[in-house]
Amino acid sequence: MLRGTIAFLVLVTCAVLGAELRNTLARRGLREPTMEGISFLAIGFALGGSGLGLFPDDLLASMRIVVLFGLAWIGFVFGVQIEVRIIRRLAPWHRWVGWLTPIALGLPVVAGALVCGQYPALALGQGAIAMAASPSLLEGLSRGRQVRDRRAVRLLKLVMAFAGLPAVIFFAFATALASRVADSGGGEIPFWQLVVVTAAVGALVGYALVVLVRGVREHIQLLTLAAGSMCLVAGAAAVLGLSALPAAACAGAVLVNRSVFPNRMLRVAHSLERPMLVALLVLVGASWKGASFSLATFVLLTVVRTMAAVIAGEVLQSSARKRRVSAPTPGLGFGLLPQGELALGLVVAIVSFFPSPAGILEAVVAALVVNNLIGRWWMRRRLVDAAAMRAAS
Amino acid sequence: MRWAFFLVLAVFSWGARIVGGAAVDDPAGSALLALGCLIIGGVLSGELAARLRLPKITGYLVLGMAAGPHAVGLETARDATLLRLFEDLALGLIALTAGGEFRLAIIRRRLRPLLAITAAHTFGIVFLVAGSLWLLLGIVPFLGPASPAEMIAGVCLLGVIAVAVSPATTIAVITDLRARGEMVETVLGVTIIKDLVIILLFTAVSALATSWLDGGVSDLGVIRHVALEIAVSLLIGGALGATLGLYLVKVGRLAPLAVLLLALASAELGRGSGIEHLLVCMAAGFAVRNLYPKVAGHFLDALEQSSTPIYVIFFALVGAGLDLGIFVAVWLPALVYVTVRAFAIRLTTRLPARAAGSGPAMVRYGWMGFVAQAGLSLGLAARLQRDLPEVGVPVATLVIAAVVINQLLGPVVWQRAIVAAGETRKNQTAQEGGPMS
Numbered sequence: 001m002l003r004g005t006i007a008f009l010v011l012v013t014c015a016v017l018g019a020e021l022r023n024t025l026a027r028r029g030l031r032e033p034t035m036e037g038i039s040f041l042a043i044g045f046a047l048g049g050s051g052l053g054l055f056p057d058d059l060l061a062s063m064r065i066v067v068l069f070g071l072a073w074i075g076f077v078f079g080v081q082i083e084v085r086i087i088r089r090l091a092p093w094h095r096w097v098g099w100l101t102p103i104a105l106g107l108p109v110v111a112g113a114l115v116c117g118q119y120p121a122l123a124l125g126q127g128a129i130a131m132a133a134s135p136s137l138l139e140g141l142s143r144g145r146q147v148r149d150r151r152a153v154r155l156l157k158l159v160m161a162f163a164g165l166p167a168v169i170f171f172a173f174a175t176a177l178a179s180r181v182a183d184s185g186g187g188e189i190p191f192w193q194l195v196v197v198t199a200a201v202g203a204l205v206g207y208a209l210v211v212l213v214r215g216v217r218e219h220i221q222l223l224t225l226a227a228g229s230m231c232l233v234a235g236a237a238a239v240l241g242l243s244a245l246p247a248a249a250c251a252g253a254v255l256v257n258r259s260v261f262p263n264r265m266l267r268v269a270h271s272l273e274r275p276m277l278v279a280l281l282v283l284v285g286a287s288w289k290g291a292s293f294s295l296a297t298f299v300l301l302t303v304v305r306t307m308a309a310v311i312a313g314e315v316l317q318s319s320a321r322k323r324r325v326s327a328p329t330p331g332l333g334f335g336l337l338p339q340g341e342l343a344l345g346l347v348v349a350i351v352s353f354f355p356s357p358a359g360i361l362e363a364v365v366a367a368l369v370v371n372n373l374i375g376r377w378w379m380r381r382r383l384v385d386a387a388a389m390r391a392a393s
Numbered sequence: 394m395r396w397a398f399f400l401v402l403a404v405f406s407w408g409a410r411i412v413g414g415a416a417v418d419d420p421a422g423s424a425l426l427a428l429g430c431l432i433i434g435g436v437l438s439g440e441l442a443a444r445l446r447l448p449k450i451t452g453y454l455v456l457g458m459a460a461g462p463h464a465v466g467l468e469t470a471r472d473a474t475l476l477r478l479f480e481d482l483a484l485g486l487i488a489l490t491a492g493g494e495f496r497l498a499i500i501r502r503r504l505r506p507l508l509a510i511t512a513a514h515t516f517g518i519v520f521l522v523a524g525s526l527w528l529l530l531g532i533v534p535f536l537g538p539a540s541p542a543e544m545i546a547g548v549c550l551l552g553v554i555a556v557a558v559s560p561a562t563t564i565a566v567i568t569d570l571r572a573r574g575e576m577v578e579t580v581l582g583v584t585i586i587k588d589l590v591i592i593l594l595f596t597a598v599s600a601l602a603t604s605w606l607d608g609g610v611s612d613l614g615v616i617r618h619v620a621l622e623i624a625v626s627l628l629i630g631g632a633l634g635a636t637l638g639l640y641l642v643k644v645g646r647l648a649p650l651a652v653l654l655l656a657l658a659s660a661e662l663g664r665g666s667g668i669e670h671l672l673v674c675m676a677a678g679f680a681v682r683n684l685y686p687k688v689a690g691h692f693l694d695a696l697e698q699s700s701t702p703i704y705v706i707f708f709a710l711v712g713a714g715l716d717l718g719i720f721v722a723v724w725l726p727a728l729v730y731v732t733v734r735a736f737a738i739r740l741t742t743r744l745p746a747r748a749a750g751s752g753p754a755m756v757r758y759g760w761m762g763f764v765a766q767a768g769l770s771l772g773l774a775a776r777l778q779r780d781l782p783e784v785g786v787p788v789a790t791l792v793i794a795a796v797v798i799n800q801l802l803g804p805v806v807w808q809r810a811i812v813a814a815g816e817t818r819k820n821q822t823a824q825e826g827g828p829m830s
Contacts, residue, residue, distance in 0.1 A: 059661065062478055064421040065428075204405060208398045212433065221436065224702040228432030231425045232406055238422025239413030275650045 037344045038365055040278050044285020055286040063283055067352050068244055069227075070280040072234035074345035075245035076226070077269045078164050079202075079252020083262060090158075093323060097155075097316060098162030104312040105163075105336060106131035106170060109300045116296040122357065124174035125350045126297060129364060130305045131167035134340025135160035137375060141384050152329040153383055155320060156336065164342050168249045171346055172198055175243035178354045198242050202250025205233050209251065210258040213265070222268045245349045277341060284348050284361065293366075294359035301367035306374065309333035329382055338375035339368050399437055403430050403460075403467060424475035427468035428706070431460060431713065435705035448804040450565045450708045455801075457712020468713045476710055478660070483707035484561060484768065485656025485674040486696060491564045492634075492678025493693045495585055499578050506755065507582045509745035514556055514583070514763070515590055517741035518734065523552030525733040535726035536787045546602035547788050553598045554773050554792050555734045557591045559803065560584045560671070561707060562765035566807045568700050574816030576755045579746075580762035585675060588769065589623060592669065595773050626669045629662065630676025637677060638685035641692055648692065649699070671769070711767055711800070720794040727794035731802075734795070738763045754814035761810035765803020766796050 047054045055063075087095065106127035113123035135157050142153055176194035209229045216222055230244075233251055237244040252269065256262045313333020347364040350357050406426040413422070435453040442452030460467040468476070500507065526548040530536065536547045563584045567577055596619040633655050640651050655677060663670030682689040720727060742760035751759070774789035811817055 062475070065425055065475060065478065068421055068425055201409075205402065208402050211398045212395055212437075214395070218701075220698055220701045224432060224436055224705060227702060228429045228436070229402075231429030231432060232402060233429075235422045235425030235427075235429055236406065236409040236413075238419045238425065239409050241413065241419075275653075278650060 037277065037281055037341070038369065040281040041285040041288075041365065044282035045288050046285075047282070048286030048288060055283075060283065060287050064352075066279060067283055067348075068234040068238055069231060070276040070283075071345065071349050071352065072230040072237070072244035072248040073269075073272055073276045074280070074341070074348075075168070075248030076230055076233075076252040077273045078168060078342060078345075079206075079249035079254075080256040080262070080266050080269045082165060082249075082253040082256065084257050093319075094158055095162075097319070098158055099166060101159045101312050101316055101336070102131040102133060102163035102166050104315075105133065105305060105308050106166070108304050108308040112300045112304045113296070116300070118296070121174050121178035122350070122354055122360070124170055124177065125346070125354060126300060126360075126364075128167045128171035128174060129339075129343050129346050129350075130301055130308075131163055131170060132339055132343040132346060133160045133163040133336050134338055134342065136340045137338040137372060138335065138379060138383075141376070141379050151320075152332060152335070155316070156332070159316070159336060167342065167346065168246055171243070171349070172246035175246060175349070175353060179241045179243075181241035194242060197240060198237070198247045199250050201233060201236050201240070201242070202247040202252075203254050205229050205236075205247075206251035206254030207258065209255050213255075213259065219264075219268065219271070222264060223271060226265070226268050227272070243349055243353045245345065273341075277344065280348050281344065284351055288361065292359035292362065294363040297360055297363035298367050301364060302370045305367075305371070306334075306337060309336040312336065331378060331382065334375060334378035335383065336375075337371040337378075339371055343368060395437060399430075399433055402433060406430055407467065420471055420475055423469070424472040427460075427472040428476055428479065430467045431457060431709040432702070432705055434460060435709040436701070439701075439705065448566050448808045449569055450562065450704055450804050451801065453705050453708035454712035454715075454804075457709035458715050458717065459712075460709070461713030461715070463713075463716045463718055468710075473710070473713060478657075479706050480710045481660035481663075481670060482653060482656045483703045483710075485659050485670060486652065486699075486703045487561045487564055487707060488671045488674035489652065489656065489678035489681075490568065490693065490696050490700070491560050491581065491585060492630075492675035492680075493682040493689060493696070494564070494567070494581055495675075495679050495682070497683050499582060503575075503579050503582060506579050506746055506749040506751045507586060509749040510579070510583045510742055510759075511586045511590060513741040513745040514587060514738070515594060518556045518737045519549070519552035519594075521552075521737035521740070522555040522730070522733050523548045526551055526730065529726065529729055533726055533729075535723065535791060539787075542605060546605065549598055550595075550602060550777060550788055551730065551791065553591070553595050554770050554777075554788075555730070555737065556587065556594065557766055557770045557773060558584050558587060558763045559765040559767035559769065559800065560588055560675075561711075562767060562800070562804055563762055563807065565700075565704050565708070566804050566811065568697055569704075570808065570811050571697075571818035572811045572816045573818070574754070574814065575752045576759050576762070576814045577811065577816050579751060579755050580759055584763070588671065588675070591769065591773075592623060593619060595776075599777065622668065623672060626672040627676045629668065630659070630673035631680045633658065633673065634677030634680025635684055638681045638688065641681070641688040642685055645688070648695065652692070652696070714771070715797050715800065716793060717797065719790055720797045723790055723794045726791055727798065730791060730795045731798045734799075735760075735764060754816070758810035758814050761806040764799055764806050766799040770796050770799075 044055075045051055048060075090098070109130040110123045110127035113126050114120065118126075138153065138156055138160070172195055173191070176191040176198065179191070179194055181189050181194070206229075209225065212225050212229070213222055216225065229251065230248055233248045234244040236242075237247045252265075255265055259265050310331065310333035313331065313336060317329070317332050343364075347361060350364075351361050354360075406429065410423055410426055413419070434456045438452035438456040439449035440452070442455075443449050457468075459465055462468060462470045462473065527544070530544055530548065536544055539547065563581060566572075567581065593616065597616045600615040637651060637655055641648055656674060659668075659670050659673040659677070662668045662673060681692060739760040742763065743756055746756045746759055770792055774785075774792040777785040777788055
């Protein structure tokens with residue numbers, strides 16, 4: 001009877017301690033979203049069936065609505081950041097680099113996964129995760145500090161800002177392949193049609209939201225309408241056997257590009273992003289049944305991805321040098337390794353949507369830790385002036 | 394144009410459910426579709442209601458009724474079961490707001506009217522409603538072919554349920570109008586105290602009726618048990634509130650998540666146990682407000698600012714649960730019940746309020762704050778149906794029909810009362826000399 005209360009009290013205590021720890025780390029310049037995300041996964045694990053047992057299966061089953069909605073919201077947050085007018089303003093070279101570099105990170109992982117015998121949907125999903133590089137760590141490290149090579153930092157930020165887009169497109173294909181109604185999954189609908197349906201669902205709800213928010217100024221009213229729309233996206237995706245994340249990303253992209261006040265919608269999306277991500281991670285952690293680890297996935301997302309990143313970095317540098325966009329920075333590809341919220345969102349989506357993803361969560365989380373540690377080490381060494389960092393801290 | 398797009402979305406979700414239902418039977422997805430329609434439709438109908446000078450929650454309720462399983466069926470009975478979580482969460486947040494509005498200073502300042510009105514309601518409404526219905530039974534046998542003992546038990550229980558009000562509706566209208574003043578404070582206080590009293594009173598009368606109809610001896614142990622459950626609910630709520638307050642003081646980050654978790658923990662506690670979810674959250678809100686006054690203001694402001702989604706979800710789901718079919722079947726006794734109840738409330742509010750020295754606004758309009766009935770009354774009716782089927786079934790039918798009227802009428806008259814008493818924020822700003830003063 002008291003299980004819920006104890007869970008609440010333990011969770012609050014963990015959050016208090018976690019926040020204190022976070023503040024301490026932030027003061028030392030160590031803040032990064034991936035590590036925070038992993039700490040929430042750990043909290044969920046500690047509270048769930050494998051730990052204190054405070055989240056029984058029936059409670060977790062009733063929370064599936066929250067998981068579906070949370071994934072839709074993560075997709076929506078990503079979608080509202082895709083502003084076509086900003087992309088159009090970039091020079092064609094920047095656009096090509098922004099698109100192709102993340103794909104260069106993902107394709108070797110997809111190929112490797114297929115060679116290891118994983119099914120195509122899971123291979124594509126892992127490729128999407130490999131593409132999802134995040135600029136959060138770089139921004140955190142370089143903010144307010146002396147940077148050795150501003151051009152290199154700008155180049156990395158450009159690539160990472162673009163990285164989510166091919167990642168989500170890849171992921172849309174992966175989820176269509178993994179769908180229960182897809183042709184390859186025993187259903188009758190070709191997977192490419194499911195991709196089209198995913199985009200259509202997102203576009204329809206996104207456009208309806210554009211009309212619904214017209215003339216609405218209050219933040220909470222906008223948030224309510226956006227939440228209702230994301231419920232529709234998540235629900236429609238679920239009953240049609242699709243994943244909500246890419247559909248919601250499509251809705252967000254339509255909204256931000258057709259809306260009169262795109263910045264307002266961006267604020268709305270961000271206001272619920274963090275609670276949703278925390279709730280998702282805690283729930284995924286709580287539903288973790290334990291002790292399997294996909295070594296293949298771990299190797300693919302660390303070793304193969306790092307090699308791909310180093311090669312992509314070299315190609316990027318040589319192209320940049322020809323155009324005098326950047327001075328040579330040794331091992332630029334290591335800067336592409338850090339990952340953040342989108343990668344965590346994608347792995348949650350894989351765990352909750354894909355058939356038999358045993359061992360994937362553990363391997364991806366371990367790979368994220370390794371990638372971020374290597375990325376951080378390189379960034380501190382090559383991009384950020386160590387002396388200036390010491391002075392700042 | 395916005396309504397047209399809402400209709401497109403509603404048709405889309407209905408179509409998606411039919412197309413997808415054949416291949417993928419996902420109850421969570423279906424429930425989310427229903428929730429999305431209720432939220433978007435609720436916001437639009439709330440705006441429409443406000444344009445018609447009606448409370449927004451009336452709009453949410455009407456939309457819920459139209460979309461619910463008893464009408465169009467955008468939300469099915471299976472969806473309603475899954476969406477219980479959201480209803481519980483919203484109720485928890487509303488109860489937290491209600492508890493948070495209840496300061497010790499208010500209790501001290503208005504102790505006399507609070508006690509006088511609560512006592513008058515507890516005994517007066519039961520007596521007046523039960524007596525009138527007893528007389529009506531001679532003309533319209535709305536309890537069916539019942540023995541005299543069953544008739545007495547039935548009308549007494551109807552009288553007790555007539556005392557119940559809807560704290561959620563009361564607080565929702567207050568929040569919507571940002572109302573402050575003597576009448577609002579007194580009505581809110583009585584509503585919260587009555588919430589405790591009604592559970593005890595219902596249990597006592599129900600236990601007496603059961604033993605009487607079974608020909609046995611009254612089991613007063615049940616009342617002791619319920620009193621203990623209430624005390625435990627309040628204690629747990631106080632402890633949770635103290636913890637939440639400590640969290641807000643020490644950390645402050647992710648406060649909405651902590652509040653949601655509190656509501657969730659309380660709902661989880663209430664499920665399958667005697668712990669009252671509403672009381673736990675009210676006590677928690679009360680504890681935060683009175684133990685940590687520095688952070689409580691900020692916390693309540695945040696809750697008030699986020700009231701739109703909470704109220705839309707809660708009242709749309711409440712509306713979806715209201716069965717118009719039952720109302721049509723017993724509309725005449727239901728109308729009599731509602732009229733007699735309203736008269737009894739008016740009488741038992743005006744007299745004690747005047748005697749306790751309340752202001753003219755409270756004496757004149759205060760009764761209108763006690764008209765609305767919702768979840769608590771339906772819960773009591775359901776409990777009666779289960780525990781005392783002989784009289785429980787017709788009584789529950791009548792209560793459900795009456796709740797349909799009271800819940801639609803209650804917010805409207807309560808809003809009128811607040812406006813007439815001049816306790817809306819707009820009125821107060823005007824009295825203080827405008828926003829520049």
